[in-house]
Amino acid sequence: MNGFNTNQLEKYKILSLDGGGSWALVQAMTLGRIFGDIPGREILAHFDLVIANSGGSIVAAGLAENYRPSQLEDLFLNESIRKSIFYNLGFTQKSLITRITRLFGIGPKYSAEAKYNGLQKVLPELSKIPLTQVPALIPGKRNTQFMVTTYDYYRNRARFFRSNMKSFSKTANLSNRRKRNVPRNPDPATFVQAIHAATNAPVNYFDKPAKIQFETSRGIVERFFWDGAVGGYNNPVLAGVIEALSNGIAAENIHILSIGTGIKYLPKQDVFQSAYEELVIRFDKPTLTKDLVKMTASILSDPPDAASYTSYTIIAPDLPAKSERFVRLCPVIQPSLHLKDNVPTWDIPDEYTFPEFRDLLHLEMDAVEDKHVKLIQKMTQLWLENKTLNQPIRNDKYLRCLLGHNTFGEGLEDLKSWLP
Secondary structure, three states: OOOOOOOOOOOEEEEEEOOOHHHHHHHHHHHHHHHOOOOHHHHHOOOOEEEEOHHHHHHHHHHHOOOOHHHHHHHHHOHHHHHHHOOEOOHHHOOHHHHHHHHHOOOOOEOHHHHHHHHHHHOOOOOOOEHHHHHHHOOOOOOOEEEEEEEEOOOOEEEEEEOOOOOOOOHHHHHHHOOOOOOOOOOOOEHHHHHHHHOOOOOOOEOOOEEEEEEEOOEEEEEEEEEHHHHOOOOOHHHHHHHHHHOOOOHHHEEEEEEOOOEEOOOEOOOOEEOOHHHOEOOOOOOHHHHHHHHHHHOOOOOOOHHHHHHHHHHOOOOOOOOOOEEEEOEEEOOEEEEEOOEEEEEOOOOOOHHHHHHHHHOOOOOOOHHHHHHHHHHHHHHHOOOOOEOOOEEOOOOOEEEOOOOHHHHHHHHOOOOO
């Protein structure tokens, strides 16, 4: 057996948590609204598989550390803790070229080594035990397993840290099924080491790849990693679906709760007029500086919602307008369409001031200042109260929901049908 419950009458429940740095506050608040302020391990006990990247992996680990959602919120709201993870490089820690490129908004700002130290302080129990031992901490009969998405710096490919070493998706197990006789060695990485790898966004964020040291029979082995977003797994839900399918879980039994960290949608500038130029996608002339900044940001997003859409088609191939088995919950930052003098016009949603909305549009994942994190908190609260929209699985050019749940409340109602 591979550690998976393949009883075809059983619901197989996946919790998928996107990356997003400080924006993972969204996930802590969302879990609190869904489950109440109960111990984290009791929340995890509802799921068969928890898969996460970057900021989402911090939330998953916080739950495994047994933090309640309110305690997780406090972690993200605490400025000193945020700055222990996003630890600014000193002037002497920056190379000459970095000092120059930072003048143009390009280049690393934070210390990878200091981040690892900060994570160890926040997650003391999980810094001491291998990821493979974490399922034993979770109560109940579901045998909750964990996956963390990362990117192997030297091999140039996605790398998954798993708690289930018997998974058929694991390379060594797949080789053995093909009679290659590869030894199935346990992965000695701790959950915190896996998180360190998953949270190491390159180029514009951390100064070097995350270094992880393993103790093996051959001695100390070092491996180096970037954020899982580099491999296309900032939204890791598709990797979770493939993990389940490859281990014998029927697609019709898969039930997914996928929680994002906020996404920004802007319409094209040629659809309707706009009250402010910042509210539409502008077709400015490309430049080297703009392209470099755009590339570093694009790896941390999921354009065009590919992971969610592909996963949705796998478990609901008839593409219903919404499926109770796939609940994607994520606040959307997008303008509203208003009639001004009987002319459709993109404008600021009523719930925001223009400075607030503009700041949200431009705010990066490394939000460390109190005013910015409080703005994320406000955005999440409005969304939880159904005053702003939820991210669809797919929308149209007018930003209307085609597939998925239009509001948090809609998603929550379907979620209640299978997740008490």
